[in-house]
Amino acid sequence: MKISRTSAQGLKQEYSVIVPSADMNNRIHDRLTVLGKKVKMAGFRPGMIPTTILKQRYGADATQDALETVVRSAITQISKENGIRQAAQPKISVESFDEDKDLEVKIEFEVLPTIDLKGFDKISLEKLIVDLPEAEIAKKVEEIVSNHQKFQPLAKERASKDGDLVHLDAVATVDGKAFKGFDKHMHVVVGSEEKLLSGALEDAVKGVKSGDTLQVSEKFPEDFSNKAVAGKDLKLELKVGKIEEPAKVELNDELAKEFGCENVDDFKKRVRETMEREYVNLSRMRLKRHLLDALNTEYTFDLPETMVENEFNAIWTRLQQELEQARQNGTLEDDDNRSEDDLKKEYRDISERRVRLGLVISEVAREKKIKVEDAEVRQAIFQEAMRYPNQVKEVFAFFQKNPQAVEQIAAPILEDKVVDFILTEVKLAEKKVSPEGLIEAIRGVVPGFEADDEGQTDTKAKKTSKGKTTKSKGE
Template sequence: MQVTPTLNEGLKRSFTVVVPSADLQARREARLAELATTIKLPGFRPGKVPASLVKQRYGASVNAELLEQAVNDATSKLMQENNLRPAVQPKVDLISAPEGDGDLEFKVDLEVLPEIEVPDLSGMKLTRLTAKVDEEVVNKALADLARRSRKFEDISEDRPATKGDVVTVDFVGKVDGTPFDGGTANDVNVEIGGEGFIPGFAEQIDGMKAGEERVITVTFPKDYQAAELAGKEATFDIKAKALKKPVDPEINDQLAKDVGLESLDQIRSIITEQAEGEYRQLSRLRIKRELLDALSDKTNFEAPESMVDAEFNQIWSRIEQDRQAGRLDEEDANKDEETLRADYRRIAERRVKLGLLLAEVGRKQDIQISREELLGAMQQEAQRYPGQEKAVFDFFAKNPQAVEGLRGPILENKVVDYLIELSDVTEKEVTPEELAEIPAAEV
């Protein structure tokens, strides 16, 4: 194999590789001889098929198979002998691919990972925000539980619906006069002044009486989950059937029994534990953000352009989706295209650099990912698809590269934990509202 470097600029490398004809011919003859011992053709005993016939029947496919194998083997050898660590999959372009005699020649273009000097990361000053679960939080959760457990009593008096009432309705939704899928329902309870329906729906049945019919017009939100209805105007033929009032149950031991628990104290304990868990997650998110901000100032190396491109394309795809759905925040919505792209390009570069630094810390500290941790990540992924858990595990079993994709987030979290342990951490108690505030950050 002959290797000729053609580019060495920054992180970019290019090589021309030539695999001699003699090497290819030896591979070809060995593969054809192997086939001759296994193939079965009418009129020939196993292992006795003439070499000329094997070559005639299988020569073209063997040649294609061996060329691909020769390119892969030569590229792998090139990486090993030159101690190259590709940032992404190298790009291979064939220059000449012989069908018979002749050398195989191809070009390899790649970007290598930068040399990363891990700075002294001990003694970084970080603040861990904490919050206590107060009585107000527990009481609010209890009130929400009571509201979800409420019952409805019929209103016997002949009067129009007003705020706080619940109207039981049948309706038929239409777009351009034609009923649409999912737009027809019977015996639906709609709370006047409540949430959960299309904006303008509940407001327009305010004042209806049982037995009354009405046609209302609403416009679906631009980010409505059914894309075919998003942003469209629709009419609904409404028939009010009954008027009810919601009755919240008392917050006591009976409420606990109604939801399958033993006592009000048990409900309070569960609510407190859940809130504490949420606070711990928020606390970790905040200290991780602070750590990454501190690390960002230490990433004084070049990021591979190909990795930045890939990260930017993922980010920009989400930005485009949000823009089409009208979900861009006001600050981004007011930026021109060039400025918005430049801003998110910087974010992509920052993410790549931080990812490389964290990976290098993990490599040098020999931070490993256990089989149990990978299984836990697969189980979490499977839980996102209720009823399809087996299909998710089957997917991972058949796609090792998908399992490898779970390693990155696990390794990042383990390295973050390691760096937090090295840091000088001060605890600060804040209110739950302050803890929940998401600071301006790029990652």
């Protein structure tokens, strides 16, 4: 086998592999000999099948096996002798391969760039530490308690009003036939924002008394998930059971125990810890974003085109899916007049940033021998499985059968470990801020904390609009 490099431009290298026809014929013959000892054919004993017959029936398979073996061997040899670190699977082109002629194969590699790591002590960052006031904690405690809704029997028989809990016995029919997809016993909070049946039910139970009967009609949407009733009329025959009114909820040891706490002091302590943890996480997200910005500016090198293209295609596909979903849900905001070419340019820039930072992080991990431990991967898979309590076994089975999925779940763990390492070497200044100060600082930086048109922070996800999905300024 003769191997020679025919081209080397940037991150792309091209090699020519030539295998003499005699060598290929021997490889094919060896493969046929192995097959002849295994296969069964009428009229012949195992291992006694003539080569000519084996070649007629299995020649194509043996040739393909020989070709693949040669190519794999060539790739391994080229990579080892030239220290190639592949950025993607090499491209294989068979230039010539006929009977009694030499095999000529062209192998194109795209290699990872050489990254000379610089000292991180020149990077200066600011770490925000929230000074959490007692008043803020007390406000959160009050909010949690007030949202812990409880009900009690009416002190005096009366008609239902906003905030009351009305118990109902229901009989549902669709086109005059019993519909089993509705609970027979249900309860509704008058004036609730749940909006069952487009709000018709909440409105119907306002002003009713125990023992009353009423009817509610609603039309299922045309795109309702249950196609058997989609677009059809639903009728509910309802009988009002007991009516309960909101009970005053006070923070005491008994209520604290409902939250899994020992007493009021323990409850307040956990609220404080939760708030502090949330602010620490938000502060770290901001710090990480600024670190990645600094690395993105600090390092400039050629990027493997295949990696950038794959990243862009993944982002663009996800964007189109989200836009389509937004159209179906009626939440699409068409307030972006940029052309598709302009949008693609923006997302390609994001793709290049992601690839560049990914390569830097990988190089830091390689040089500093930072690894993700098996226990960390198992914990991440366990946490993922806990998101689907009814499909835990299926989730574990999925990861066992898909090594690529394991790599994907391990990647962010490695990234965080590398970020933590780099943060120990940068110049880090700490600054105390109020909760409001932190929110102001992460506006437009941390996903979910975007600035609205009036400059106020919107901590809720915005409606999907053209070019506003799949990315944030923090990427």
